[in-house]
Amino acid sequence: xxxxxxxxxxxxxxxxxxxxxxxxxxxxxxxxxxxxxxxxxxxxxxxxxxxxxxxxxxxxxxxxxxxxxxxxxxxxxxxxxxxxxxxxxxxxxxxxxxxxxxxxxxxxxxxxxxxxxxxxxxxxxxxxxxxxxxxxxxxxxxxxxxxxxxxxxxxxxxxxxxxxxxxxxxxxxxxxxxxxxxxxxxxxxxxxxxxxxxxxxxxxxxxxxxxxxxxxxxxxxxxxxxxxxxxxxxxxxxxxxxxxxxxxxxxxxxxxxxxxxxxxxxxxxxxxxxxxxxxxxxxxxxxxxxxxxxxxxxxxxxxxxxxxxxxxxxxxxxxxxxxxxxxxxxxxxxxxxxxxxxxxxxxxxxxxxxxxxxxxxxxxxxxxxxxxxxxxxxxxxxxxxxxxxxxxxxxxxxxxxxxxxxxxxxxxxxxxxxxxxxxxxxxxxxxxxxxxxxxxxxxxxxxxxxxxxxxxxxxxxxxxxxxxxxxxxxxxxxxxxxxxxxxxxxxxxxxxxxxxxxxxxxxx
Numbered sequence: 001x002x003x004x005x006x007x008x009x010x011x012x013x014x015x016x017x018x019x020x021x022x023x024x025x026x027x028x029x030x031x032x033x034x035x036x037x038x039x040x041x042x043x044x045x046x047x048x049x050x051x052x053x054x055x056x057x058x059x060x061x062x063x064x065x066x067x068x069x070x071x072x073x074x075x076x077x078x079x080x081x082x083x084x085x086x087x088x089x090x091x092x093x094x095x096x097x098x099x100x101x102x103x104x105x106x107x108x109x110x111x112x113x114x115x116x117x118x119x120x121x122x123x124x125x126x127x128x129x130x131x132x133x134x135x136x137x138x139x140x141x142x143x144x145x146x147x148x149x150x151x152x153x154x155x156x157x158x159x160x161x162x163x164x165x166x167x168x169x170x171x172x173x174x175x176x177x178x179x180x181x182x183x184x185x186x187x188x189x190x191x192x193x194x195x196x197x198x199x200x201x202x203x204x205x206x207x208x209x210x211x212x213x214x215x216x217x218x219x220x221x222x223x224x225x226x227x228x229x230x231x232x233x234x235x236x237x238x239x240x241x242x243x244x245x246x247x248x249x250x251x252x253x254x255x256x257x258x259x260x261x262x263x264x265x266x267x268x269x270x271x272x273x274x275x276x277x278x279x280x281x282x283x284x285x286x287x288x289x290x291x292x293x294x295x296x297x298x299x300x301x302x303x304x305x306x307x308x309x310x311x312x313x314x315x316x317x318x319x320x321x322x323x324x325x326x327x328x329x330x331x332x333x334x335x336x337x338x339x340x341x342x343x344x345x346x347x348x349x350x351x352x353x354x355x356x357x358x359x360x361x362x363x364x365x366x367x368x369x370x371x372x373x374x375x376x377x378x379x380x381x382x383x384x385x386x387x388x389x390x391x392x393x394x395x396x397x398x399x400x401x402x403x404x405x406x407x408x409x410x411x412x413x414x415x416x417x418x419x420x421x422x423x424x425x426x427x428x429x430x431x432x433x434x435x436x437x438x439x440x441x442x443x444x445x446x447x448x449x450x451x452x453x454x455x456x457x458x459x460x461x462x463x464x465x466x467x468x469x470x471x472x473x474x475x476x477x478x479x480x481x482x483x484x485x486x487x488x489x490x491x492x493x494x495x496x497x498x499x500x501x502x503x504x505x506x507x508x
Contacts, residue, residue: 076102079099187340202298207289296321301316320332394503398414415471438453438478468483493505
């Protein structure tokens with residue numbers, strides 16, 4: 001197994017384990033962690049803040065990263081700091097904070113409500129928005145009262161969380177190292193008496209816990225039937241209300257949906273058929289991940305509960321260390337997080353952002369549509385540039401291939417296909433049959449290029465441009481000299497003589 005795959009396997013599994021442990025524990029002593037976690041998932045409102053930090057642990061070989069632009073920019077430590085976090089009535093959520101790294105800092109805000117989402121990024125000229133009305137239309141829900149459907153989903157979500165949460169929690173075993181202590185701690189500048197729940201989960205325990213969890217689900221047939229039945233009772237009334245006309249038009253489907261016993265048994269049978277193979281696959285996958293994870297890997301969790309058993313503070317530390325990377329520049333990764341909450345289930349005023357005024361995420365079809373709104377003097381642009389997101393490359397090989405578009409060479413001149421290159425570099429191409437003209441609207445530059453078939457002169461923004469070599473029409477595809485076309489579109493180009501390909505690069 002290569003080193004990159006080991007990192008991916010180990011990181012994927014550790015994050016999965018973290019997510020499970022944030023939602024699953026058995027009772028310990030007099031503290032019913034099942035109830036604590038379920039109650040906290042059903043909070044109606046709160047205020048809070050927190051941080052998440054990722055630290056790369058390097059060795060002497062880290063000098064190999066000195067030429068990596070992204071590593072130079074980010075450094076060994078990156079932090080997402082949440083300065084303000086508010087939720088109200090489970091319908092409104094707001095966070096404000098910063099992404100902090102070695103060479104920069106990017107502020108952000110995010111607001112979510114029933115009707116959509118809005119995000120502001122420092123260095124981006126307009127908010128990014130996601131409107132649920134468009135999502136509903138794309139999901140064929142436009143004919144329904146989408147607002148009413150949202151409200152009904154909101155009404156049943158607490159019950160859904162409780163039912164599914166209790167099912168998972170009851171079947172997930174505790175780690176060997178878990179303790180309860182009475183301590184003093186600080187939350188939002190206030191000293192409080194708290195019950196500290198401390199858990200330590202080494203690498204080998206993570207995998208055995210997940211294996212046992214999968215086995216517990218597969219073996220508990222009655223519990224699975226009860227879960228399906230409970231979900232039926234919660235969800236089906238909403239489905240029937242919003243699919244009334246469709247069910248009236250299909251009496252057989254309506255009769256089947258009304259038959260609770262039939263639906264439960266049908267879903268149960270379908271799930272059972274896949275559980276055995278799923279369990280085997282999980283165990284096989286866990287063995288593969290375990291073989292790629294060093295024994296130093298450790299997950300530590302601390303919850304601080306107040307007198308009402310509300311989680312007021314949580315702390316997490318994950319040391320992630322794959323095997324076989326000792327000679328690599330990065331040998332381990334440490335992820336730490338802390339969150340604190342106050343004014344739980346109280347009156348919380350959530351700052352609002354418009355979900356109507358901004359750039360609709362659904363309308364973004366390519367990188368240019370995103371990048372054209374980025375301030376090129378901002379830290380955001382610098383970060384995107386280091387990732388390669390500020391340029392688009394188009395490669396065309398001279399050798400013919402049935403699987404990809406090719407360039408063409410004649411008498412030492414490289415030619416490229418007009419429509420393909422234009423569209424790949426975010427231009428629109430139109431064909432005027434009567435005039436035998438191709439019109440290109442190059443959106444990144446605003447240039448308007450007109451090419452007439454058979455002419456040795458084109459126009460760029462109504463100014464004449466004489467081709468260095470006559471364009472070629474091959475199998476109804478127009479090829480033009482790459483040097484000329486690159487000048488028209490204001491992009492860079494190179495020719496790789498050894499591998500015989502043309503590369504055009506557009507920078508944003």
